[in-house]
Amino acid sequence: MNKNLPLAGIRVLDLSRYLPGPFCTQILADFGAEVIKVEDPGTGDLGRHLPPLIAGESARFYTVNRNKKSITLDLRKEEAKEIFKKLTAVSDVVVDQFRPGVMDRLGLGYEELKKINPKLIYCAITGYGLSGPWRDMAGHDLNYLNLAGVTLLNGTKDSLPALCGVQIADIAGGTLYAVIGILMALIHRQKTGEGQLCDIAMLDGSVSLLAYTFGEWAGEGEVPRRGDGLLTGGYACYNVYETKDGQYVSVGAIEEKFWAQFCQKVGRPQYIEQQYRPEMQSEMIADLRNIMRTKTKQEWVDFFAEDDICFTPVLNLEEVSEHPQVKAREMIIKLANFKESGKDVILPGIPIKLSTTPGEVKPSFPALGEHNDEVLSSVGYSREQIRKFREDKVV
Template sequence: MPLPLEGVKVLDLSRYLPGPFCTQILADFGAEIIKVEDPKGGDLGRLLPPLVNGESTRFYTVNRNKKSITLDLKKEEGKTLFKRLVTTCDVVVDQFRPGVMTKLGLDYEKLKAINPGIIYCAITGYGMSGPLRDAAGHDLNYLSLAGVTELTGNYRGMPAMSGVQIADIAGGTLYAVIAILLALMHRAKTGQGQLCDIAMLDGSISLLSYTLGEWSGEGKLPERGNDLLTGGYACYHIYETKDKKYISLGAIEGKFWAEFCEKINRKEYIKIQLNPNQQLEMIKDIRVVMLEKTRDEWVDFFANSDICLTPVLALDEMCSHSQVAARDMIIKLTSDNKDVKDIVLTGTPIKLSGSPGEVKLTFPKLGEHNEEIFLAAGCTREELEEFKKKQVI
């Protein structure tokens, strides 16, 4: 069965997480991903600890089913080769700071001149315009500037850092995938490519849609850890259990809250569910109740109750959960060497009935596909040998 992106060729200049995860999603649905790496070490993500067999375990999580070529874009021969590849490709993904590709003479305008249909997706921290255009940043910085970090944490405590890279993935990776797919649709209608300007700050701000609506409606700034969806209400809260683990309760709807209260013999709380003046008292009392059983005992206790109650799982527990297994969301890359640990990867979260993605557990060695890609682009074997000597590839 053909995959939806078969025939789409992507030159991937990105590294670490946002761009490589984006192109991995495209690869799972049939796109041919050609990683363009520096001959001197390649994608820096290959060296992030911990290492297994000399490769970063994190590299494996975002680089399956790709091809790798080495190319020094600072050398004229490297630029010429890259331009030759652009003429036969559909998409370029760039994760450098704005201006880097312009200095190399490989920016969108230059590539557009040789391939008007090229789709150029630039994933940056702050975007291609604005006063912070050239500033450095990481996930924490984008979330902090977006206002997300200020809202994250316990009531009257410090702002807390997220346990996952929200800006990188939700703000960068996913919006880059959407932009590329939209640009491919546009090109199918017009024949023209375009520049996709994806800023991780922009994407992070977009995640605040509901929060901004709440602020606009109430006329006051949200208070960290003290609003309905951030821990200030008993019906939407995390509670510690007897075994020092946790359960999460998301009983916002009245029917869920009523059933929860009835089960723990606190019917008097049903009518005051959303009374802001009663929350601290209810939370304090329910915390005491929750300490009477272990986490898993509470899960069993509420097993037949449809009230939005779930255990707070550690990573190893999540990986073995029946729902996760049923959705094929965890894949283990095993080694023939018993001394080498399994590498845990995510499956594809996009489930299509007619053309489902394919997770192929192949991972490119640095420059593994040089000969295949460059010969197909018109290079001779003699030229490739010369490029190797000059360290162009």
């Protein structure tokens, strides 16, 4: 472990599964934290088994679980609970993604664990939070976005509400806010010596993403409608257009100077003054759709190559992986012929670029329970005790 990384020396016990929590702890691991996945014996993180599989485990698992350790504990057994408490005593952060109350019923909730380690930072990532009438409800990314009002804003005027292509509530509402909360709690602890509980609800995070939309609602005096706003497809200057070859390009020319240059270039200077006239949008959009269908995507890219007007092609993932800007920023990492499977594992790079202490991608992925002996011995258990734990299926 690089001791110069900003989170070197921070130990995280990660109880989370699937996406929100594991992605959170991966970010912490990239910047030096020791992350110990605490998994169920036999099955482990259910995210290990999501198809498609590469080399026997989920391709998705690899994208959010690099550079971690794995131990197995059956937390229903008293011996496992004692092991977890011992680990908590020498750890800095616990990340929990169970429904509210699960860890309390096990006797391992925050109120109990802080008696063992008052400096502990306990981050609970849940769908609806630790309070409120929906605290115990089940949910997934779609449900949180539905209740936040995001789904109804996705899509065109004439379409059904559209599902998002990525898990916005899980990642933006859960993963990223959990990282922020943990880091702020670490700073507070550095100042005061006190740990605390971080209550991260994916619904809360999703609602907060509507900040600019709330401004539109307040300013216009009516609830924004799908496909009707400046940033949601209702205006010609900020839209997606189909090209001759069935591909797509986009124009994001909100500023007048960009829009003017675009209009001049496509031979529609009369649209310059009509940029923000609501009654002209349908006509302009229809006309520009016809114009954009006269060239292929690449021809339009070449046509606007010298123009700084917020014009971009709409790329598929393979094109993204080969884009020079993405490659220059090392934002997609390919592990060729991973474990001689004949398939490449594709990982996200590190989006936080620190000049002095940049994060490190270490493409190692823990086998289930791989670090049982190492971690248990580090808190004083003998070989004989660990062997007995295995016999009794505690680990």
